[in-house]
Amino acid sequence: MSANSSRLDAIDALRGFAIVSIMLLHNIEHFDFYFVPSGLPAWLMAVDKTIWDSLFFLFGGKSYAIFALLFGLTFYLQDHRREQRGEDFRARFAWRMVLLLGFGLFNSMFYHGDILSIYAVLGLALIPVARLRSGVVFAIAIFLLLQPHAWIEFFQALPAPDEKLADPASWAYFGRAEKYMAHGSAWEVWYGNLTNGKIGVIRWSWENGRVFQIPALFMLGMLAGRKSLFIPSDSNRLFWRKTLAIAVLAFIPLYLLKTWPEVWHIGAALRRPLLVIVTSWSNVAFMAVLVSSFTLLSYSGNWLGIFSPLGRMSLTSYVVQSIVGTSIYYGFGLGMYQYTGASFALAIGLVLALLQRQFSAWWLRRHKQGPLETLWHKATWIGAHSEAVPNIGVNIPKSSL
Template sequence: MSNSTLNLKAPRIEVVDALRGFAIMSIMLLHNIEHFDYYNFPEALPEWMKVLDKIIWETLFFLFGGKSYAIFALLFGFSFYIQNDNQEKLDKDFRGRFLWRLILLLGFGFINTIFYEGDILMIYAVLGIILIPVCKWNDKTVFIIAVILMLQPVEWFRYFYALLHPEYVFGPNLSDSFFGSMGAYLTSSSFLDYVIGNLSIGRFASIAWSWENGRFFQAPSLFMLGMLLGRKKLFITSAESNQFWKKALQYAVILFIPLFVLKTFLPEIVLRKAELTSLSIIISSWSNFAFMAVLVSAFILIYPKERVNKLLSKLIPFGKMSLTNYIMQSVVGAFIYYRYGLGMVEYTGATYSLLIGITLFILQISFCTWWMKTHKQGPLEYIWHKATWISFGKNKNF
C-alpha cells in the first residue's frame, strides 16, 4: 500500500475504540455470569450469597443484556463505513472485498463456535451482507429501511394474526428444543463432545434464539444506523455532533422509561400467550435499543471530560483488539466453566463468576495495552486484515 493511500485514510476515532472496548468488556461479564450458556446455579451456597447472586444477575442484565451486543452491531456498521469510505476516496469499489471479509469473519465465528455456541460473529457475517447493496443508497432510504427493520415487522404480523385468530396457538420455540438437547453434551468431560455439540446442536440453538428474539431484524438495522452515523461524522467531536448526542440522550431516556415499564407489566396487561410473546419481543427490542442509545450517548458526551477520559481511554487498546478479545474470552471462559476444563460451573454463582470475569478483563486489557505498544493491530485483527487484502490473481482490487 502506497503512502498516498495511507494519507487518504481517516485517522482512528479514539472514542469509537473505547466504546467498542466497553461493549466487549460488558459482553465478557455477561458471558461469565451465564457460564457461557451453561446455566447451572450451585445450591450449596449460603443464602446471603444467593441473594447477592440474584442482585448481580438482574443488575448486569438490566445494564448490558441486549445492549452490549447492540453497541457492537452499531459499531460494526460504522467500521464498514470507514473502510468503504477509504476505498471510495481511491475510486475503488469495496463491496466485493467486503463480501470476502465477511466470509473470513464467518471462519472466525466457526472457530469461536467450537468453544462457545453463542457466537455472534457467524450471524454478523451473514446479516452483514445487507450493507453491500445499501451502502449505495441515499441517507433517507437507508434510514427508512433501518426503521422498518427496527419495528420488528415479522412479530407485528404474528401479533395481528394471533389477534384475528383467537383459536390459533403458536407452537413452542424451536430454540427451547435445541437448548434442551444441549444437556446431552454439556455434562460430558470430553472436549470433542463439546466441539461436535456446539457446531451442531448449540449452533442451531443460537441461530433459532436469535431469530425468535428479533435479532435478525435488529442487527441489520443497527448496522445501517452505524453506517449513517459515520456518514454524518457524528463520532467526530464537533459542536454539531455534541448537540446530536445531547438530543439523542434526552430522547432515549424519554423513550426507555415507558418502554421498560410497559415491558415489565406487559404480562399483566396481555393475558393471551400468543399475543404476549410477539409484543414482548417487540417491546424488549425497542427498550434495549433505547437504553443502548442512552449508554452510547452518555459515553460519547462524558468521554472528553479530562478525568473521565483518563479512565475510559484505557479501553482503547482493548477495543482495537475486539476480535482477538472476543474469541479469547470464549476459549478461556469455556475452559474455566465447562466440564472438560476446570468445571467451575459446579461452584460459581453470579458473584464468583463476575469476579472471574473482572479478573479475565484485567488480564486481557493488560495484555492488549502491552501488545499495542509495539503493534498496530491485535493478532487476529492482523490476520483478518492481511487475508482481507490478499490478491486474487491479477486483480488486486479484489
C-alpha cells in the same frame, strides 16, 4: 488531537467497553450454561440475584447492539476511503465477511452463542444499501427495527389470542446442549456447539427479532459515519445530548412494559410477539443511552481510553474470552459452573477482563494489530495491489482517515 484521532479513540474505547460488558455477562451466564449451584446461603443467593439482574439490566441485549452499530460505522469508513481512491470496496467486503464467518465458526466450537458468524451473514445486507441516499437507508433501518415478522405473528394470532403456544423451538436445542456442556469431552462440546448449539442460536435469533435488529443497527452505524457523529464538535455534542434525552424518555415506558407484560391483559398468543417487539425496542433505547453517555463522557477527557486496547483487539479479545471462559466453566475443563454463582463468576470475569486489557496493551506496544486482526487484514487484501484500512478496533492507522 486531530478530529480523526479523537474519533478513532472514542470508537476504540466504546468497542472495548462493549467487550468488557460482554465478558462480564458471559461469565455470570457460565457462557450459556445456566446453572445455579446448590447449598448457597440465603444472603449469597440474594447478592447473586442482585448482580444478575443489574448486569442484565445494564448490558443484556445492549452490548452486542453497540458492536452492531460500530460494525456499520467500520464499514462506512472502509468503504468511504476506498471510494475516495476510485475503488469499490463492496466486493472485498463480501470476501471479508466470508473470512469473518470462518472466525465465527471457529469461535462457535467453544461458545455456541458466538455473534461473529451471525454478523458475517447479516453484514452482507450493507452491500445493497451502501450507495443509497441516507434518507432511504434510514427508512429501511426503521422498518427493520419495527420487527415486521413479529407484527405478522401478532396479527395472525388475533383470531385466537388465548391459544396455548408451544415452547420456542430453540429451547430443545439448548436443553440438549446442557448435557455435553456438563459432562462431554472437549471434542463432544466442539461438535455439539457446531451442530446442535449453532442451530439453536440461529433459531433463537430469529425468534427474538435479532435477524431484523442487527442489520438495522448496521445501517444506523453506517449513517453515523456519513454524518461524522463521533468527531467532537458543538453540533455533535448537542446531537448526543438530544439522543440521550430521547432514549431515556423512550426506555422508561418500554422497560416497564417489558418487565410486567401481565398488565397488558392480553392472551399468550398475542403477548409473545408483542414482547419480542417491546424488548427489542427497549434494548435499542438503552443502547442509545449507553452510546450517547459514553460519547459525551469521552469529550471531557481521555480517561475512557483505558478500554481502547481491548477495542483495538476486539476480534482477538472476543475469541480468546470464549476459549478461556468455556475452559473454566464447562465440564471438559475446570467445571466451575458447579461452584460459581453470579458473584463469584463476576469476580472471575473482572479478573479476566483486566488480564485481557493488560495483554492487549502489552501486545499493541509491540505490534500494530492483534494476532487475529492481522490475519483477517492480510487475508482480506490478498491479491490486492495495496493494502487498505483494516477494521476499526483492529488498529486503524489514524493518519489514514
